[in-house]
Amino acid sequence: MKTYDVIIVGGGAAGFFAAINIAERNQNLSIAIIERGKEGLQKVKVSGGGRCNVTHAEFMPSELVQNYPRGEKELLGPFHQFMTGDTIAWFEDHGVELKTEEDGRMFPISDSSQTIIDCFLEQVKNHQIEVFYKHNLLQIASENGQWILQTNQDDFLCDKMMLTTGSNTKIWKLLQQLGHTISEPVPSLFTFDIKDDRIATIPGVVVKNVDVKVLNSDLSSEGPLLITHVGMSAPAILKLSAFGALELAKRNYQFDIEINFVKHSFEDCLNQLKALKQEWSKKTVSKFTHFDLPKRLWQNLVLASNISKDLRWADINKSQLETLAGQLTKAIFKVTGKSTFKEEFVTAGGVDLTEINFKTFESKRHKNLYFAGEILNIDAITGGFNFQNAWTGAYIAAKSISES
Incomplete structure (x- = not known):
């Protein structure tokens, strides 16, 4: 001994x-x-x-x-x-x-x-x-x-x-x-598995600062967001996974999140979109990004708002503007699981x-x-x-x- x-x-x-x-x-x-x-x-x-x-x-x-x-x-x-x-x-x-x-x-x-x-x-x-x-x-x-x-x-x-x-x-x-x-x-630190057309084709895209919350809970966080091959990661998601570890485990990692990509209220965002409609009337909506968003994410959110890729700002109707404002400030994503850092x-x-x-x-x-x-x-x-x-x-x- x-x-x-x-x-x-x-x-x-x-x-x-x-x-x-x-x-x-x-x-x-x-x-x-x-x-x-x-x-x-x-x-x-x-x-x-x-x-x-x-x-x-x-x-x-x-x-x-x-x-x-x-x-x-x-x-x-x-x-x-x-x-x-x-x-x-x-x-x-x-x-x-x-x-x-x-x-x-x-x-x-x-x-x-x-x-x-x-x-x-x-x-x-x-x-x-x-x-x-x-x-x-x-x-x-x-x-x-x-x-x-x-x-x-x-x-x-x-x-x-x-x-x-x-x-x-x-x-x-x-x-x-x-x-x-x-x-x-x-698990305390994990990324969210999400299958959604809005992010499926743009892994690697980073949004500098977003607000994220888990629906039907008090869980929320903010920070950078990374779109991955399987869903979402980076501090905004990891903080949410850490502080929500017990709650999200109870939900078996099946829940909905709401993301505000632009950190503006729906009303403020809508007003800014209306201003863009006037100022950029002859330009194509999907061609030029706004709110300092990555171009590929902006284009996908525009398409998800029933706005075709060739549509000009002048031709957007009220319903499309409101839908786009919703995609920018209150986008809902369904989380279907988690991925952890093995090491x-x-x-x-x-x-x-x-x-x-x-x-x-x-x-x-x-x-x-x-x-x-x-x-x-x-x-x-x-x-x-x-x-x-x-x-x-x-x-x-x-x-x-x-x-x-």
């Missing part, structure tokens, strides 16, 4: 970050990471399209928490201890400079996730933290104030244990056996938040058992927020472990 002061189960971002911070705070502790894969940090590797979206340039805790459909209330205190500015400083102190993009996402200036991976691996080596790959955790037991961990390759003994295994249903089942409550996992899969669900002490990220049910990352029922929209949750939880737990 291998014995350590601290064992971290899960060789992902939170696990490595926690191990390094424990070692930096208390050099007397022996630390090991147990990872089921043949190599760790795989989610870091693929995140942000291989660039690793480390965090988001939001520096107010009260604003930052609003990006977490689950965990908003619980993270407010932790973010006052460690948040975006601390993350930036930590990585800079360890040789990784970050940059901020226009939308607030932050990446290493190398634009490569390998930079983050190399940083972690170097620090683990420097602090003599042992990493055991290809070790699947099979059982957890507590005996005489210590933790016994059985894997497919070896048994381990430790005083303090931390779990950073993400959305791993097998680990959740082990925690249920220890008396923890698990909120049932459902960057995020779920709603995990260890019930009422069972965690968020001053230390320690279990309220078991002393010397800690958590960080998506193993908890915390998830966020895209943009670096899930990583920030991982850094914050890992740092606070590491601080508690190293000092207690």
Whole structure:
């Protein structure tokens, strides 16, 4: 049996970050990471399209928490201890400079996730933290104030244990056996499957800013919209999927959405169309786009309004104008399913938040058992927020472990 002061189960971002911070705070502790894969940090590797979206340039805790459909209330205190500015400083102190993009996402200036991976691996080596790959955790037991961990390759003994295994249903089942409550996992970030003639021929088209709402619900969002081969994606849709994760699961991902492509009211849009009818009377309606819409989308919405591709503005009747205004401001699309990001899969669900002490990220049910990352029922929209949750939880737990 291998014995350590601290064992971290899960060789992902939170696990490595926690191990390094424990070692930096208390050099007397022996630390090991147990990872089921043949190599760790795989989610870091693929995140942000291989660039690793480390965090988001939001520096107010009260604003930052609003990006977490689950965990908003619980993270407010932790973010006052460690948040975006601390993350930036930590990585800079360890040789990784970050940059901020226009939308607030932050990446290493190398634009490569390998930079983050190399940083972690170097620090683990420097602090003599042992990493055991290809070790699947099979059982957890507590005996005489210590933790016994059985894997497919070896048994381990430790005083303090931390779990950073993400959305791993097998680990959740082990925690249920220890008396923890698990909120049932459902997908949190996903795109909408939509079959509709208005978008079928224009995959790749991006609308800069739209309003989207799920009909017969309180769910709504805004932001960029991407038309894909199977439906719709980008922040407007992903935010809706995250905040509506539980509700949309109940609907079995069958629902209608209403999109305002131009962010004007129906009446305002109609008045602008009437003005265009006067000003552009001799021009073909479908030929020139308006409202800063992509040309191919404009043409499809015009055709969907029973306006032929050769019709001039002067020849549009009242009914056609009203229909076009409706397509622009209140277009209804039927969602028939979802598509998830296989590499960057995020779920709603995990260890019930009422069972965690968020001053230390320690279990309220078991002393010397800690958590960080998506193993908890915390998830966020895209943009670096899930990583920030991982850094914050890992740092606070590491601080508690190293000092207690």
